[in-house]
Amino acid sequence: NAGVTQTPKFQVLKTGQSMTLQCAQDMNHEYMSWYRQDPGMGLRLIHYSVGAGITDQGEVPNGYNVSRSTTEDFPLRLLSAAPSQTSVYFCASRVGGSSGNTIYFGEGSWLTVV
Protein backbone atom coordinates (compact mmCIF):
# COMPACT_ATOMS: atom_id res chain seq x y z
CA ASN A 1 0.00 0.00 0.00
CA ALA A 2 2.63 2.54 -1.11
CA GLY A 3 0.46 5.53 -2.13
CA VAL A 4 2.74 8.49 -2.94
CA THR A 5 6.44 7.76 -2.52
CA GLN A 6 9.09 10.47 -2.42
CA THR A 7 12.84 10.01 -2.50
CA PRO A 8 15.17 11.03 -1.06
CA LYS A 9 13.72 11.90 2.34
CA PHE A 10 16.71 14.05 3.31
CA GLN A 11 19.31 15.74 1.12
CA VAL A 12 22.02 18.32 1.59
CA LEU A 13 23.20 20.13 -1.52
CA LYS A 14 25.87 22.69 -2.17
CA THR A 15 24.92 25.92 -3.89
CA GLY A 16 24.96 25.44 -7.64
CA GLN A 17 24.46 21.69 -7.60
CA SER A 18 21.55 20.11 -9.40
CA MET A 19 19.40 17.22 -8.28
CA THR A 20 16.10 15.49 -8.87
CA LEU A 21 13.46 14.77 -6.27
CA GLN A 22 11.57 11.65 -7.22
CA CYS A 23 7.84 11.16 -6.81
CA ALA A 24 5.90 8.05 -7.71
CA GLN A 25 2.31 7.05 -7.08
CA ASP A 26 0.74 3.66 -7.57
CA MET A 27 -2.91 4.73 -7.51
CA ASN A 28 -3.20 5.56 -11.24
CA HIS A 29 -3.95 9.17 -10.35
CA GLU A 30 -4.02 11.68 -13.18
CA TYR A 31 -3.32 14.82 -11.15
CA MET A 32 0.06 15.31 -9.51
CA SER A 33 1.59 18.38 -7.89
CA TRP A 34 4.73 19.59 -6.19
CA TYR A 35 4.59 21.96 -3.24
CA ARG A 36 7.23 23.47 -1.03
CA GLN A 37 6.73 24.37 2.61
CA ASP A 38 9.04 26.79 4.38
CA PRO A 39 9.19 26.86 8.20
CA GLY A 40 6.01 28.23 9.77
CA MET A 41 4.33 28.64 6.45
CA GLY A 42 1.76 26.94 4.31
CA LEU A 43 2.40 25.03 1.13
CA ARG A 44 3.15 26.84 -2.11
CA LEU A 45 2.52 25.22 -5.48
CA ILE A 46 5.60 24.80 -7.66
CA HIS A 47 4.35 22.77 -10.65
CA TYR A 48 1.45 20.51 -11.39
CA SER A 49 0.31 18.03 -13.99
CA VAL A 50 -3.14 16.86 -15.06
CA GLY A 51 -1.86 13.86 -16.95
CA ALA A 52 1.09 12.29 -18.72
CA GLY A 53 2.75 14.77 -21.04
CA ILE A 54 0.97 17.79 -19.52
CA THR A 55 2.59 20.09 -16.98
CA ASP A 56 2.06 23.67 -15.91
CA GLN A 57 3.55 26.20 -13.55
CA GLY A 58 2.26 26.99 -10.12
CA GLU A 59 2.92 29.93 -7.84
CA VAL A 60 6.71 29.51 -7.39
CA PRO A 61 8.14 27.68 -10.44
CA ASN A 62 11.45 29.53 -10.86
CA GLY A 63 14.49 27.31 -10.44
CA TYR A 64 12.53 24.08 -10.91
CA ASN A 65 11.68 21.86 -13.87
CA VAL A 66 9.25 18.98 -14.11
CA SER A 67 8.25 16.38 -16.65
CA ARG A 68 5.51 13.76 -16.71
CA SER A 69 6.42 10.98 -19.08
CA THR A 70 4.29 8.39 -17.26
CA THR A 71 1.17 8.52 -15.12
CA GLU A 72 3.10 7.15 -12.15
CA ASP A 73 6.12 9.45 -11.98
CA PHE A 74 6.49 13.20 -11.55
CA PRO A 75 10.12 14.15 -10.83
CA LEU A 76 11.11 17.66 -9.73
CA ARG A 77 14.48 18.92 -10.90
CA LEU A 78 16.45 21.66 -9.21
CA LEU A 79 18.62 23.16 -11.91
CA SER A 80 21.16 25.09 -9.82
CA ALA A 81 20.41 24.89 -6.12
CA ALA A 82 20.29 28.08 -4.07
CA PRO A 83 19.98 28.52 -0.29
CA SER A 84 16.51 30.01 -0.87
CA GLN A 85 15.42 26.54 -2.02
CA THR A 86 16.02 25.08 1.42
CA SER A 87 12.59 23.74 2.26
CA VAL A 88 10.40 20.69 2.66
CA TYR A 89 9.02 19.45 -0.63
CA PHE A 90 5.75 17.57 -0.86
CA CYS A 91 4.48 15.68 -3.84
CA ALA A 92 0.74 15.11 -4.08
CA SER A 93 -1.67 13.22 -6.28
CA ARG A 94 -5.40 12.74 -6.76
CA VAL A 95 -7.68 10.99 -9.14
CA GLY A 96 -8.63 13.03 -12.21
CA GLY A 97 -11.99 14.58 -13.04
CA SER A 98 -14.58 15.34 -10.41
CA SER A 99 -14.28 12.05 -8.57
CA GLY A 100 -13.69 13.03 -4.98
CA ASN A 101 -11.58 15.68 -3.35
CA THR A 102 -8.94 13.73 -1.47
CA ILE A 103 -5.40 14.70 -2.28
CA TYR A 104 -2.73 12.26 -1.15
CA PHE A 105 0.60 13.71 -0.09
CA GLY A 106 3.93 11.97 0.06
CA GLU A 107 5.88 12.06 3.31
CA GLY A 108 8.04 14.95 2.16
CA SER A 109 11.64 15.52 1.14
CA TRP A 110 13.75 17.71 3.44
CA LEU A 111 16.26 19.67 1.36
CA THR A 112 19.02 21.86 2.72
CA VAL A 113 21.16 23.96 0.39
CA VAL A 114 24.40 25.24 1.90
Next chain:
Amino acid sequence: RKEVEQDPGPFNVPEGATVAFNCTYSNSASQSFFWYRQDCRKEPKLLMSVYSSGNEDGRFTAQLNRASQYISLLIRDSKLSDSATYLCAVNKEVTNAGKSTFGDGTTLTVKP
Protein backbone atom coordinates in the same frame (compact mmCIF):
# COMPACT_ATOMS: atom_id res chain seq x y z
CA ARG B 1 -1.81 40.89 1.24
CA LYS B 2 -1.73 37.10 1.12
CA GLU B 3 -4.38 35.37 -0.90
CA VAL B 4 -5.29 33.11 2.03
CA GLU B 5 -4.79 34.25 5.61
CA GLN B 6 -5.08 32.43 8.90
CA ASP B 7 -4.53 33.41 12.50
CA PRO B 8 -1.23 31.61 13.24
CA GLY B 9 -2.04 31.11 16.91
CA PRO B 10 -0.84 29.22 18.75
CA PHE B 11 -4.10 28.24 20.34
CA ASN B 12 -3.55 26.56 23.68
CA VAL B 13 -6.73 25.05 25.07
CA PRO B 14 -7.61 22.52 27.78
CA GLU B 15 -9.09 19.15 26.95
CA GLY B 16 -12.81 19.39 26.39
CA ALA B 17 -12.73 22.98 25.17
CA THR B 18 -14.33 24.23 22.00
CA VAL B 19 -12.02 26.07 19.63
CA ALA B 20 -12.66 27.84 16.34
CA PHE B 21 -10.31 28.82 13.53
CA ASN B 22 -11.01 31.27 10.76
CA CYS B 23 -9.45 31.57 7.36
CA THR B 24 -10.04 34.48 4.98
CA TYR B 25 -9.46 34.44 1.23
CA SER B 26 -9.14 37.38 -1.13
CA ASN B 27 -10.07 35.89 -4.51
CA SER B 28 -13.83 36.08 -4.88
CA ALA B 29 -13.61 33.62 -7.81
CA SER B 30 -12.53 30.82 -5.44
CA GLN B 31 -14.71 27.77 -5.86
CA SER B 32 -13.74 25.06 -3.41
CA PHE B 33 -12.43 25.06 0.13
CA PHE B 34 -10.76 22.56 2.40
CA TRP B 35 -9.26 22.07 5.84
CA TYR B 36 -6.12 19.97 6.29
CA ARG B 37 -4.45 18.69 9.42
CA GLN B 38 -0.67 18.55 9.58
CA ASP B 39 1.22 16.91 12.41
CA CYS B 40 4.75 18.01 13.21
CA ARG B 41 7.17 16.99 10.44
CA LYS B 42 4.45 15.08 8.62
CA GLU B 43 2.52 15.57 5.42
CA PRO B 44 -0.85 17.36 5.38
CA LYS B 45 -3.92 15.18 5.41
CA LEU B 46 -7.35 16.23 4.23
CA LEU B 47 -9.63 16.82 7.21
CA MET B 48 -12.77 18.18 5.61
CA SER B 49 -14.16 19.77 2.51
CA VAL B 50 -16.14 22.95 3.21
CA TYR B 51 -19.50 23.63 1.63
CA SER B 52 -21.81 26.63 1.65
CA SER B 53 -24.36 24.66 3.60
CA GLY B 54 -21.78 23.77 6.21
CA ASN B 55 -20.72 20.27 7.06
CA GLU B 56 -20.08 18.30 10.17
CA ASP B 57 -17.93 15.27 10.88
CA GLY B 58 -18.16 14.15 14.47
CA ARG B 59 -16.65 16.87 16.64
CA PHE B 60 -15.61 18.95 13.63
CA THR B 61 -17.80 21.50 11.87
CA ALA B 62 -16.76 23.53 8.84
CA GLN B 63 -18.56 26.57 7.49
CA LEU B 64 -18.18 28.76 4.42
CA ASN B 65 -19.26 32.39 4.25
CA ARG B 66 -18.94 33.49 0.62
CA ALA B 67 -20.22 37.02 1.25
CA SER B 68 -17.47 37.72 3.78
CA GLN B 69 -14.99 35.39 2.09
CA TYR B 70 -14.01 33.26 5.02
CA ILE B 71 -14.17 29.67 6.11
CA SER B 72 -14.17 28.38 9.64
CA LEU B 73 -13.41 25.19 11.50
CA LEU B 74 -14.97 24.43 14.86
CA ILE B 75 -13.63 21.67 17.06
CA ARG B 76 -15.80 20.63 19.99
CA ASP B 77 -14.71 18.60 23.01
CA SER B 78 -11.02 18.94 22.13
CA LYS B 79 -8.82 15.89 22.61
CA LEU B 80 -5.09 15.74 23.20
CA SER B 81 -4.83 14.05 19.81
CA ASP B 82 -6.27 17.15 18.11
CA SER B 83 -2.96 18.95 18.72
CA ALA B 84 -1.65 19.77 15.25
CA THR B 85 -1.44 22.55 12.71
CA TYR B 86 -4.62 23.17 10.73
CA LEU B 87 -4.23 24.50 7.21
CA CYS B 88 -6.99 25.95 5.10
CA ALA B 89 -6.80 25.57 1.33
CA VAL B 90 -8.65 27.38 -1.41
CA ASN B 91 -9.05 26.38 -5.05
CA LYS B 92 -10.20 28.29 -8.08
CA GLU B 93 -11.71 25.06 -9.42
CA VAL B 94 -14.90 23.44 -8.26
CA THR B 95 -13.07 20.24 -7.53
CA ASN B 96 -9.87 19.82 -5.58
CA ALA B 97 -7.53 19.48 -8.56
CA GLY B 98 -4.44 19.73 -6.41
CA LYS B 99 -3.75 23.36 -7.33
CA SER B 100 -4.57 24.74 -3.94
CA THR B 101 -3.53 27.97 -2.30
CA PHE B 102 -2.80 27.30 1.36
CA GLY B 103 -2.86 29.47 4.40
CA ASP B 104 0.14 29.42 6.72
CA GLY B 105 -1.68 27.28 9.25
CA THR B 106 -3.00 27.64 12.78
CA THR B 107 -1.28 25.66 15.51
CA LEU B 108 -3.45 24.04 18.16
CA THR B 109 -2.15 22.56 21.39
CA VAL B 110 -4.63 20.76 23.58
CA LYS B 111 -3.43 20.37 27.16
CA PRO B 112 -4.58 17.94 29.87
